[in-house]
Amino acid sequence: MENLIEVSDLHKSFGQLKAVDGVSLQIKRGEVLGFLGPNGAGKSTTMKMITGFIAPSSGSVRVCGHDVASAPIAAKTCIGYLPEGAPAYGEMTPAAFLDFIADIRGLAGARKEARIREVVAKIHLDAVMTQTIETLSKGFKRRVGLAQAILHDPEVLILDEPTDGLDPNQKHEVRSLIGEMAPHKAIIISTHILEEVHAVCTRAAIIARGRLLFAGTPAELESRSRYHNAVTLTVANAITDAVTAALRALPDVTAVETRASGANQQRLTVTPRDGVSILEQVQRAGRDGGWPFDQLFVESGHLDEVFRTITTTAGSAGEVTRT
Amino acid sequence: MSRIQTLFKREFRGYFATPVAYVFIVIFLFLTGIFTFYVGGFYERSQADLEPFFRYHPWLYMLLIPAISMRLWSEERKSGTLELLMTLPVSLFEAVVGKFLAAWAFTAIALALTFPLWLTVNYLGNPDNTVIAAGYLGSLLMAGGFLAIGSCISALTKNQVIAFVISFVICFAFNLSGFPLVLDFFRGWAPQAIVDVIGSFSFLTHFNSIQKGVIDLRDLIYFATLIAFWLYANMLAIDAKKSS
Numbered sequence: 001m002e003n004l005i006e007v008s009d010l011h012k013s014f015g016q017l018k019a020v021d022g023v024s025l026q027i028k029r030g031e032v033l034g035f036l037g038p039n040g041a042g043k044s045t046t047m048k049m050i051t052g053f054i055a056p057s058s059g060s061v062r063v064c065g066h067d068v069a070s071a072p073i074a075a076k077t078c079i080g081y082l083p084e085g086a087p088a089y090g091e092m093t094p095a096a097f098l099d100f101i102a103d104i105r106g107l108a109g110a111r112k113e114a115r116i117r118e119v120v121a122k123i124h125l126d127a128v129m130t131q132t133i134e135t136l137s138k139g140f141k142r143r144v145g146l147a148q149a150i151l152h153d154p155e156v157l158i159l160d161e162p163t164d165g166l167d168p169n170q171k172h173e174v175r176s177l178i179g180e181m182a183p184h185k186a187i188i189i190s191t192h193i194l195e196e197v198h199a200v201c202t203r204a205a206i207i208a209r210g211r212l213l214f215a216g217t218p219a220e221l222e223s224r225s226r227y228h229n230a231v232t233l234t235v236a237n238a239i240t241d242a243v244t245a246a247l248r249a250l251p252d253v254t255a256v257e258t259r260a261s262g263a264n265q266q267r268l269t270v271t272p273r274d275g276v277s278i279l280e281q282v283q284r285a286g287r288d289g290g291w292p293f294d295q296l297f298v299e300s301g302h303l304d305e306v307f308r309t310i311t312t313t314a315g316s317a318g319e320v321t322r323t
Numbered sequence: 324m325s326r327i328q329t330l331f332k333r334e335f336r337g338y339f340a341t342p343v344a345y346v347f348i349v350i351f352l353f354l355t356g357i358f359t360f361y362v363g364g365f366y367e368r369s370q371a372d373l374e375p376f377f378r379y380h381p382w383l384y385m386l387l388i389p390a391i392s393m394r395l396w397s398e399e400r401k402s403g404t405l406e407l408l409m410t411l412p413v414s415l416f417e418a419v420v421g422k423f424l425a426a427w428a429f430t431a432i433a434l435a436l437t438f439p440l441w442l443t444v445n446y447l448g449n450p451d452n453t454v455i456a457a458g459y460l461g462s463l464l465m466a467g468g469f470l471a472i473g474s475c476i477s478a479l480t481k482n483q484v485i486a487f488v489i490s491f492v493i494c495f496a497f498n499l500s501g502f503p504l505v506l507d508f509f510r511g512w513a514p515q516a517i518v519d520v521i522g523s524f525s526f527l528t529h530f531n532s533i534q535k536g537v538i539d540l541r542d543l544i545y546f547a548t549l550i551a552f553w554l555y556a557n558m559l560a561i562d563a564k565k566s567s
Contacts, residue, residue: 051410054565076412083410087403089333091340096333103329104411132340148407 002065004029004156004186005050010059012045012210019045020056021210027186027203029155032178034201034218035190038311042210043190044084047160050188051081063156077105080154082162086145090134094125094144097133098151105152115151122177123147138165146174150181157187163196175200194303197221208311218303224310225301228275231282232259233268234294240266243291250281265294326413330421331428338429347391351433354383359440371448376440377458377534381498381526384469389490391430392473393483395422396561401481405565415558423474423554430466434459454536461533464546465526469494471553478560501525 005027012020020042027033037043048054050061052068052075061068066075088097098119102112120126123143128136133144142165149157162178163171178187178200189200197204197218204221206214214221222228235243240258247256252273260267272278279298286293338344355376359365363375399405408418444450473490480486499505500521509518522528529542 048406053406053410073412073414076410079410081407081410083403083406085403087407089337089404090402091337092333096336100329100333101411103332104326104413106412 002029003027003062004064005188006062007046007050008060008062010046010049010061011057012042012049012054013057018210020049022059023207023210023212024059025205025212025215027188029186030183031203032182032187032189032201034197034204035188035207036192036194036197036204036307037190037207039192041208041311043207044160045210046207047081047158047188047190048083051079051158052076053083077152078155080149080152080157082145082149082159084160086142088133088141088144088148091132093130093132094120094136094147095129097144098147101148101151107152115153119147119151124173139167139170142166143170143174146177155185157181157185159187159189161191162189163191163193171196194307197303206307206310213310219300221306222301222303223275225299225303225306226271227269227299227305228301229272229277229279230299231270231272231279231296232299233270233282233286233296234265235268235291236294237264237266239291240268242289243286244268246285246289247282250278250285252276252278252281267295269299326417327421327424330413330418331425334422334425335428338425343391343394344429347387347429348433348436351383351387352436354387355379355437355440358383371444371450373440373444373450373455373458374534376437377462377530380462381465381530384466385491385494385498388430388466388469389473389476389487389494391426392470392490393477393486395426395474396478396557397481397483397486400478400564405561409561409565415561419474419554419557419561423470423550423557426470426474427463427467430470431463434462434466451536457536457538458534460538461530461542464533464543465530468497468526468546468549468553471550471557472497475553475557475560478557479564497524497526499525501528 003026005025007023007025010020010023011018023042023046025033035043035046045054049056050063050068052061052072055069061075063075064078066078068075089100092100098116102108102116107115120129123146125140125143125147128140133141136144142162146159146162149159157178159178163174166174175196178189181187182200182202189196191197201218204214204216204218205212206221214224244256244258247253247268247270250270253270254273255271257269257271258266259269270278270282277298283296286296358379359373359376363378365375368375396405399408409415441455444455445452472493473486476490476493477483477486480489496505502525506518506522509521513521523545529545532539533542
């Protein structure tokens with residue numbers, strides 16, 4: 001499958017500040033890349049360079065085979081972009097705004113009408129079509145921005161924090177929408193919300209201080225967690241000490257932590273060595289000791305912990321981890 | 324529809340979506356009336372022409388055009404819509420020209436709404452209507468010049484007040500540059516050739532000759548070059564400032 005987005009060794013400096021420092025990415029049709037990173041990490045700057053808003057200091061971007069620097073119009077034609085904060089002309093109504101976007105994108109006649117109708121229905125904008133955009137709630141503004149981005153059914157979709165400011169139902173809707181479009185497009189979304197990576201992304205990239213620190217699947221990201229394949233269980237207070245001691249003695253266990261204490265029960269998390277599966281060992285230990293475990297489940301890994309580890313420590317090494 | 328047309332249409336409608344258009348037109352008509360009848364002495368002169376009407380246009384524009392142009396780009400930058408606009412399949416040239424033409428067309432409408440004066444002078448006497456037509460042409464060209472300056476300055480700042488003040492000062496300088504006050508400032512240290520060039524930059528000299536009914540190619544070239552220069556600078560300004 002061809003790469004719809006090809007980012008090669010992208011650099012951008014603002015004076016002394018290196019905002020983006022050697023980022024390379026390839027995204028194929030059908031892939032949804034979740035772009036993660038702390039505030040000011042260079043996510044938005046990278047997206048601005050991919051969409052041709054700002055020129056890179058060095059490096060190149062190709063979108064649908066068009067070089068963004070030398071063929072900007074051709075590249076921009078196949079990109080749908082939701083900029084950070086979903087800017088739109090406040091004095092316009094969504095109807096007039098989408099009409100303008102359709103015209104400038106070269107949609108005309110029946111196709112234009114059909115696309116506007118389809119997108120408005122999909123994003124549930126019907127109720128606010130004749131209100132000026134500046135009077136809309138944050139959630140509706142974001143949806144107008146999203147409608148604008150997908151209006152021309154672009155092959156490449158770049159969404160800077162598409163679910164920011166939406167309520168949980170709206171978030172769910174937007175995620176389903178992205179999921180629905182995903183098979184036919186190459187999509188990049190930036191987000192702060194780690195669960196989003198799980199919900200919609202096929203790949204994840206973590207960027208901090210302008211450098212790409214991780215690129216892989218969400219599962220691979222989780223497998224880097226200390227808690228990958230850890231087992232969490234709940235036991236009665238009376239037997240906690242005995243259970244803890246027995247689990248610690250297991251060959252593949254590195255630690256047993258008390259995560260939460262209740263009046264009668266304690267929740268323990270058993271962390272494995274090198275992320276190996278320890279479920280069976282734990283279960284066997286339970287049977288051997290005759291201990292009733294009230295709850296028992298395997299953790300897939302804590303994304304926020306991995307995120308913290310990667311963005312606060314690995315950054316100094318400056319190495320890109322590819323898995 | 325071409326992209327410049329689409330941008331033009333959106334921008335032009337934008338004026339009428341807010342009170343900006345109505346306030347501007349009313350104030351413009353009110354001030355032209357005051358200048359023509361009270362300051363210019365339209366009746367007292369007892370001449371069938373619109374000279375007292377056109378005479379004050381450079382000074383009116385100096386104040387009012389920056390009020391139109393100040394929002395052109397600074398608002399786009401401040402609200403973030405510049406990023407939206409510049410990531411649509413639109414070239415910088417198309418965006419600058421589309422917005423400029425919309426603003427120019429809007430001032431053309433304001434200017435056209437002064438037609439009752441033309442009717443009045445035709446009712447009262449037998450004016451030379453070709454001279455009046457030339458006056459309107461000159462006034463429109465001059466408005467374009469002021470707008471191009473204002474558009475460029477508005478691309479340099481997110482703050483509309485700053486855009487207004489700086490545009491006002493530059494427009495003022497372009498009006499004044501034919502006056503001894505300005506020329507003397509340069510005469511002290513600059514060679515005569517430069518002083519002459521500065522003098523020839525004045526809007527007043529070029530506007531006055533057109534307004535008298537003499538449509539000289541050089542005056543047309545002057546305004547066309549001036550507009551082209553400032554719009555080109557406008558493009559450079561957007562390019563330089565958009566990432567900050």
